[in-house]
Amino acid sequence: MINNAIEIKENLLIEESRKKVLLVINCLQGGGAERSVLTLGQGFYDLGYEVHILRFKSTVAYELNDDFIYHQLDFNSYRSIPNKSMQHWFFAKVIDNYVHKNIGSPFLILSNLDRADRVMRYSNLPNIAHVIRNTISKKIELFRSQGKKVVEADLSNIYSRHPCICISQGVEKDFQNTLAITNTKMIYNPIDKKQINQLALDFEPEFDNYLIHVGSFKTQKAHEILIRSYAKTQKKLPLLLLGEGLLLESMKELALSLGLDGHIHFLEFQKNPYPYIKKAKFMVLSSLFEGFGRVIAESLALGTPVISTDCPSGPSELLPAHNLVPVSDIDALANKINEAMIDISTYQYPFDDNLLPANIASQYIEFMTVTD
Known part of the structure; x- marks a missing residue:
C-alpha cells in the first residue's frame, strides 16, 4: 500500500510538472x-507535453485520441448578443476564466480557424499564437465574389495582437503582403506517417486501378475543373471523389451531363480515406488555392503519386514542377x-520526414521559447 501511494504521488508530480x-x-x-490539430497534438504529446483541446461545438468526425484532455464551451449561448465583436469579447472572457480554473497556465495556446481567431483575439491569456491555414488574399477574393463584405483592416486587427504561425512559405508571404503583419513564423503542417500507414490497412477498398481526389465539395477545391478535365481524358481509369459539401449534388449533375456515369464514383466523406488513397494509382488535386495541401503530403506518406494545380501556396512546396499544372487550366490538367x-x-x-509530428511540434516549442 505504501509503495502504491508513493507511485501515485510520483505520477501526480510528473503530471503537474508537464508543460501544457x-x-x-x-x-x-x-x-x-x-485533422492537423489532432496530429499536432500527437506531436506535442510524444515530446512529453500535456495536450488540451478546447472546442466551441460538439461536432466530431474523427476518432479522438485518449491521450488528450478535451474541453467544450458552447459559443451558441452568446449569439443572442447583437454585436458580433461583443459576442467574441464576452466569450473570450469565459474562456480565460475557464482555462485559469481548469487547465492552468499553458506553455502555448494555438488558435485555429476563423471563429477561434476572432474570439482569442480578445483573450488575455499568455502565450497565444494564431495558426494561419490558408492563402488569405484568395479567401478574401472568394468571399467578395460571393457578395460577402471583407475589410482587410478588420483582419489586421484580429491578427496583429498575437504572433501568427503560417503553414507554408506561400501562406506567410501572402499573409504579410495582404495584412501588413510581420510578426509571423512559417511552420508546416504535421503528417503522422506511421498512423496513416496503419489506418491504410483497416480495410480493402472495393475498387481497383483508379485515380482519386479527396476534399470537400466547395468552390476552393474546383471539382468542376477536375470533372471537365477528366471528361477530356481517355478515361482509362475511373475517378473516385471522396468528400461532401454544398456543391456535391451539382457536381453529380455535371458528371452525368458529361456522360461520365460509371466513370466517376462519388463516395462522400470517409472518416478513414487512407485505404482508398494508398490503393489509388495516383491522387489529383484541382484546387484554386491551398494553404499547405495536406492531402498531398498524406498521399506521399502512403507512396501514392500526386499531380496538382500549382496554387499560390502549398503544392509547389511539396511537389516538383513536373507534377504541377496551372490553376483552372482544364486542358493542361x-x-x-x-x-x-x-x-x-x-x-x-x-x-x-521533416513533416513528422514530433519534428513539427519541436518547431512550435522553439518558436515559443524564442518569443518568450
Whole structure:
C-alpha cells in the first residue's frame, strides 16, 4: 500500500510538472485543419507535453485520441448578443476564466480557424499564437465574389495582437503582403506517417486501378475543373471523389451531363480515406488555392503519386514542377491526367520526414521559447 501511494504521488508530480499545450478550435468536423490539430497534438504529446483541446461545438468526425484532455464551451449561448465583436469579447472572457480554473497556465495556446481567431483575439491569456491555414488574399477574393463584405483592416486587427504561425512559405508571404503583419513564423503542417500507414490497412477498398481526389465539395477545391478535365481524358481509369459539401449534388449533375456515369464514383466523406488513397494509382488535386495541401503530403506518406494545380501556396512546396499544372487550366490538367494514367512512374516523389509530428511540434516549442 505504501509503495502504491508513493507511485501515485510520483505520477501526480510528473503530471503537474508537464508543460501544457492548449489547442483551440471551433469543432472537430471532417476537415484538413481539424485533422492537423489532432496530429499536432500527437506531436506535442510524444515530446512529453500535456495536450488540451478546447472546442466551441460538439461536432466530431474523427476518432479522438485518449491521450488528450478535451474541453467544450458552447459559443451558441452568446449569439443572442447583437454585436458580433461583443459576442467574441464576452466569450473570450469565459474562456480565460475557464482555462485559469481548469487547465492552468499553458506553455502555448494555438488558435485555429476563423471563429477561434476572432474570439482569442480578445483573450488575455499568455502565450497565444494564431495558426494561419490558408492563402488569405484568395479567401478574401472568394468571399467578395460571393457578395460577402471583407475589410482587410478588420483582419489586421484580429491578427496583429498575437504572433501568427503560417503553414507554408506561400501562406506567410501572402499573409504579410495582404495584412501588413510581420510578426509571423512559417511552420508546416504535421503528417503522422506511421498512423496513416496503419489506418491504410483497416480495410480493402472495393475498387481497383483508379485515380482519386479527396476534399470537400466547395468552390476552393474546383471539382468542376477536375470533372471537365477528366471528361477530356481517355478515361482509362475511373475517378473516385471522396468528400461532401454544398456543391456535391451539382457536381453529380455535371458528371452525368458529361456522360461520365460509371466513370466517376462519388463516395462522400470517409472518416478513414487512407485505404482508398494508398490503393489509388495516383491522387489529383484541382484546387484554386491551398494553404499547405495536406492531402498531398498524406498521399506521399502512403507512396501514392500526386499531380496538382500549382496554387499560390502549398503544392509547389511539396511537389516538383513536373507534377504541377496551372490553376483552372482544364486542358493542361487533362493532358497531365492522361500521361499519368499511361505511366505514373515519372510522378513518384518521396515524403519529407521533416513533416513528422514530433519534428513539427519541436518547431512550435522553439518558436515559443524564442518569443518568450
